[in-house]
Amino acid sequence: MSPGDNPTPVAVICGSGRLPVEVVAAARASGRKVVAIAIKGEADPAIAEYDPTYLGWGQIGKLADLLKRESCRDVVMIGGVTRRPEVREIVGDLGTMRRLPRIVAALVGGDDSLLTRIIRLFEDEGFRIIGAHEIAPELLAGEGAIAGPRPSSDAMADLELARRAVIELGRLDIGQGAVAIAGRIVAVEGAEGTDAMLRRCAELRQIGRVKGKGGVLVKCAKPGQDLRIDLPAIGPATVELAGAAGLAGVAVEAGRVLIAERARTLQLAGTSKVFLWGMPTLPPAPKLSPSQPGDT
Amino acid sequence: MSPGDNPTPVAVICGSGRLPVEVVAAARASGRKVVAIAIKGEADPAIAEYDPTYLGWGQIGKLADLLKRESCRDVVMIGGVTRRPEVREIVGDLGTMRRLPRIVAALVGGDDSLLTRIIRLFEDEGFRIIGAHEIAPELLAGEGAIAGPRPSSDAMADLELARRAVIELGRLDIGQGAVAIAGRIVAVEGAEGTDAMLRRCAELRQIGRVKGKGGVLVKCAKPGQDLRIDLPAIGPATVELAGAAGLAGVAVEAGRVLIAERARTLQLAGTSKVFLWGMPTLPPAPKLSPSQPGDT
Numbered sequence: 086m087s088p089g090d091n092p093t094p095v096a097v098i099c100g101s102g103r104l105p106v107e108v109v110a111a112a113r114a115s116g117r118k119v120v121a122i123a124i125k126g127e128a129d130p131a132i133a134e135y136d137p138t139y140l141g142w143g144q145i146g147k148l149a150d151l152l153k154r155e156s157c158r159d160v161v162m163i164g165g166v167t168r169r170p171e172v173r174e175i176v177g178d179l180g181t182m183r184r185l186p187r188i189v190a191a192l193v194g195g196d197d198s199l200l201t202r203i204i205r206l207f208e209d210e211g212f213r214i215i216g217a218h219e220i221a222p223e224l225l226a227g228e229g230a231i232a233g234p235r236p237s238s239d240a241m242a243d244l245e246l247a248r249r250a251v252i253e254l255g256r257l258d259i260g261q262g263a264v265a266i267a268g269r270i271v272a273v274e275g276a277e278g279t280d281a282m283l284r285r286c287a288e289l290r291q292i293g294r295v296k297g298k299g300g301v302l303v304k305c306a307k308p309g310q311d312l313r314i315d316l317p318a319i320g321p322a323t324v325e326l327a328g329a330a331g332l333a334g335v336a337v338e339a340g341r342v343l344i345a346e347r348a349r350t351l352q353l354a355g356t357s358k359v360f361l362w363g364m365p366t367l368p369p370a371p372k373l374s375p376s377q378p379g380d381t
Numbered sequence: 382m383s384p385g386d387n388p389t390p391v392a393v394i395c396g397s398g399r400l401p402v403e404v405v406a407a408a409r410a411s412g413r414k415v416v417a418i419a420i421k422g423e424a425d426p427a428i429a430e431y432d433p434t435y436l437g438w439g440q441i442g443k444l445a446d447l448l449k450r451e452s453c454r455d456v457v458m459i460g461g462v463t464r465r466p467e468v469r470e471i472v473g474d475l476g477t478m479r480r481l482p483r484i485v486a487a488l489v490g491g492d493d494s495l496l497t498r499i500i501r502l503f504e505d506e507g508f509r510i511i512g513a514h515e516i517a518p519e520l521l522a523g524e525g526a527i528a529g530p531r532p533s534s535d536a537m538a539d540l541e542l543a544r545r546a547v548i549e550l551g552r553l554d555i556g557q558g559a560v561a562i563a564g565r566i567v568a569v570e571g572a573e574g575t576d577a578m579l580r581r582c583a584e585l586r587q588i589g590r591v592k593g594k595g596g597v598l599v600k601c602a603k604p605g606q607d608l609r610i611d612l613p614a615i616g617p618a619t620v621e622l623a624g625a626a627g628l629a630g631v632a633v634e635a636g637r638v639l640i641a642e643r644a645r646t647l648q649l650a651g652t653s654k655v656f657l658w659g660m661p662t663l664p665p666a667p668k669l670s671p672s673q674p675g676d677t
Contacts, residue, residue, distance in 0.1 A: 169589075246553075253549045257542070259566040270555045273569035276585050285581075289572050293465075 094118035095220055096157040098148075099128040099137065100164025104217070104224075104318060104345045106131045108163050111221035119220075120155045122148065127166060146180010149210060160207060162314055163217040200314045216313040218343065226319075226363045228339040232351035233360035239267070240301055240333040240360070246270060247303035248336070248364060255308045261317050262304045264332065266290075267297020279304060279319075283326035290331050299333035303364070306341040320345035324353045324361070334360035341366060390414035391516055392453040394444075395424040395433065396460025400513075400520075400614060400641040402427045404459050407517035415516075416451045418444065423462060442476010445506060456503060458610055459513040496610045512609040514639065522615075522659045524635040528647035529656035535563070536597055536629040536656070542566060543599035544632070544660060551604045557613050558600045560628065562586075563593020575600060575615075579622035586627050595629035599660070602637040616641035620649040620657070630656035637662060 095112060097119055099105035106129050112119045113135070121137035128137065140148055152160065184206070204214045218225050236244065247265035250273060254260065260274030264286050271289060274282045283302065289295040306317050319337055327335050335354075337344075344350055344361075354361045391408060393415055395401035402425050408415045409431070417433035424433065436444055448456065480502070500510045514521050526532075532540065543561035546569060550556065556570030560582050567585060570578045579598065585591040602613050615633055623631050631650075633640075640646055640657075650657045 250550075250553050250555065253553060254546075254569070257546050257549060257566055259546065259569060264571075270553055270571060272571040272573070273550070273555060275560075275566060275568040275581075276591050277568070277581055278590075281581075285571075285573055285577075294572050 093159060094120055094155055094157050095159040095161060095215070096120045096122055096152050096155065097161045097163060097217075097220075098122045098124065099132050100124055100162070101127045101129065101167050102164045102345070103129055103131070104320075104343065105129065105164040106135070107224060107345065107347075108161065108217045108221045109135045111223055112161075115220070117220060120151070120157055122151070124164075124166070126168065127164065129164075142174045143181050144178050145184060146178040146182075149180055152212060158211070158213055159215050159220075160212050161215055161217050161220060162203075201311070204311075204314060214313050216316055218312065218316060224343045224345075224347065226337045226339050226342045226344050226361075228363040228365060231344075231354070231361035231363055233334065233354035234358050236301075236334055236360050236362060237299070240299055242268065243299065243301040244303060244334070244336045244362065244364070247301055248305075251303050251305050255305070258307060258309070261307055261310075262302060264300055264302050264330070266295055266300030266332070269297070271295050271300065280322060280326055283323070283330050283332075286330035286332070287326070298331070300331065302327050302332055302335045303337075304335065304342055305338040305364075312341065316343050317341065318343040318345050319350065319361075321349045321353050324350055324357060324359050328353075328357035328359045332359060334362055336362040336364050338366055339363035389455060390416055390451055390453050391455040391457060391511070392416045392418055392448050392451070393457045393459060393513075393516075394418045394420065395428050396420055396458070397423045397425065397463050398460045398641065399425055399427070400616075400639065401425065401460040402431070403520060403641065403643075404457065404513045404517045405431045407519055408457075411516070413516060416447070416453055418447070420460075420462070422464065423460065425460075438470045439477050440474050441480060442474040442478075445476050448508060454507070454509055455511050455516075456508050457511055457513050457516060458499075497607065500607075500610060510609050512612055514608065514612060520639045520641075520643065522633045522635050522638045522640050522657075524659040524661060527640075527650070527657035527659055529630065529650035530654050532597075532630055532656050532658060533595070536595055538564065539595065539597040540599060540630070540632045540658065540660070543597055544601075547599050547601050551601070554603060554605070557603055557606075558598060560596055560598050560626070562591055562596030562628070565593070567591050567596065576618060576622055579619070579626050579628075582626035582628070583622070594627070596627065598623050598628055598631045599633075600631065600638055601634040601660075608637065612639050613637065614639040614641050615646065615657075617645050617649050620646055620653060620655050624649075624653035624655045628655060630658055632658040632660050634662055635659035 095117055097109050109119050109121050121135045123132045123137035123139045125139050125141045138151060207214055243265040247263040250263040250270050262274035262279045263270055264272040272282045272286050304317055391413055393405050405415050405417050417431040419428045419433035419435045421435050421437040503510055539561040543559040546559040546566050558570035558575045559566055560568040568578045568582050600613055
């Protein structure tokens with residue numbers, strides 16, 4: 086594809102981790118013009134290679150001006166935010182101050198999530214938030230064998246059991262993952278995240294609370310998950326922790342889970358004998374329980 | 382009730398913790414003759430008050446003789462086993478040796494659980510394993526307010542959400558508990574147990590990963606759970622850990638969850654302002670997934 090095929094440039098706002106750098110690289114390689122914006126104190130130093138504009142939390146006016154000047158209608162937000170900005174960092178440029186009432190309103194609340202409110206702020210200014218996978222689809226997991234050994238039939242049975250748990254849980258808007266070992270669901274992911282759940286599995290095995298060999302981590306997107314801003318991802322740490330927990334493999338939902346640092350992740354799967362497997366995309370399940378307004 | 386009302390004596394095999402002592406005390410108070418058997422190295426010293434016979438792992442022949450001599454057809458097994466017996470402890474009396482092939486077969490496996498296999502061993506000798514709640518029903522949680530403050534409407538919404546999660550999970554034979562905070566399921570109990578899940582909730586709150594006030598732990602028996610040998614229980618530690626996690630309360634399934642150290646548990650609920658609530662017994666849910674044979 087030549088740059089002319091897709092003339093609208095896309096802005097990528099880069100938080101922490103390697104994934105934003107990979108997204109920028111993949112989108113550029115596809116021929117699309119990418120304006121990289123690095124969040125100061127968060128973006129990986131490797132982003133420097135892609136001529137980013139470094140912006141702090143208080144430079145929202147500057148961000149808006151930049152996006153308009155570069156004719157970016159599409160905006161991708163990717164990567165983590167590892168530290169909470171201090172108040173003096175938020176008090177910023179004129180554009181920030183002008184938008185401050187709305188920003189504070191977004192931060193303070195409402196029933197929907199903070200990210201949903203941030204998306205609305207962007208949309209109200211005429212931008213469109215899109216998912217990283219829309220500009221770098223090759224980072225998504227595909228179907229079938231991805232790396233590592235071939236899954237045994239026991240592993241496939243554990244995979245199926247954990248997959249059913251994740252589907253059931255998705256109806257309740259609970260986490261994205263579950264671990265089944267030897268025909269039993271051993272751990273379910275809540276707010277602690279996948280890595281913490283895998284560490285727990287390793288401990289349970291160590292103290293003899295989990296019997297049986299192998300086991301499989303299943304990771305999916307939740308049924309109503311907004312993939313534009315909250316795309317599940319696995320990476321080298323996932324494979325390492327799965328190996329440390331004695332699991333036989335990791336299965337992810339094809340087309341809805343990113344693989345970060347793909348080369349290293351796949352190589353680790355091979356060396357640590359942890360299979361990576363892409364499951365067909367789950368059918369959308371009707372939610373049993375609408376999310377309820379919190380008390381804050 | 383006078384002892385004459387129920388002439389068959391019951392044997393209570395006591396593992397670790399205060400609960401076995403309470404069960405023996407409650408059953409005796411009801412007028413039934415109780416033969417207390419204390420597992421050496423496990424039973425709480427307070428059991429001494431009830432003239433127990435102390436038996437080690439290798440004294441299964443002596444146990445069988447005792448039960449027959451005392452005309453105990455009904456047997457209750459209650460309390461934890463905190464350490465794995467060593468081989469030299471299992472090599473025991475003549476009665477143990479005679480039964481050894483069957484004991485080893487039970488320990489080594491099959492598709493059902495170890496406890497199910499132990500029950501079968503007893504049954505084959507003509508005994509009947511019954512639940513602690515059958516001889517001490519007053520230890521079970523009742524319905525409605527048990528102790529602590531009155532639940533707010535937010536807390537009741539969290540309770541309902543966590544209850545639905547536990548029902549869904551029960552269909553997959555997953556743990557017995559879940560925690561909802563401010564309209565969101567934050568943690569689900571797997572093999573780690575309730576206490577570990579509550580500690581996780583405290584950590585998640587401390588690192589700011591969980592927003593919102595209050596929250597409720599729901600604890601139930603699993604749909605197909607064998608209450609004779611695996612009756613869920615809460616106690617002082619549950620209330621303390623729930624309080625440390627900032628939860629507003631603990632809700633248990635009435636009639637299917639024991640309250641250990643009731644006086645202290647209820648008093649702690651009051652002083653730490655954590656409500657205890659008994660939910661109506663859950664309707665039996667059809668299992669989605671039959672438990673699958675393990676690979677061990």
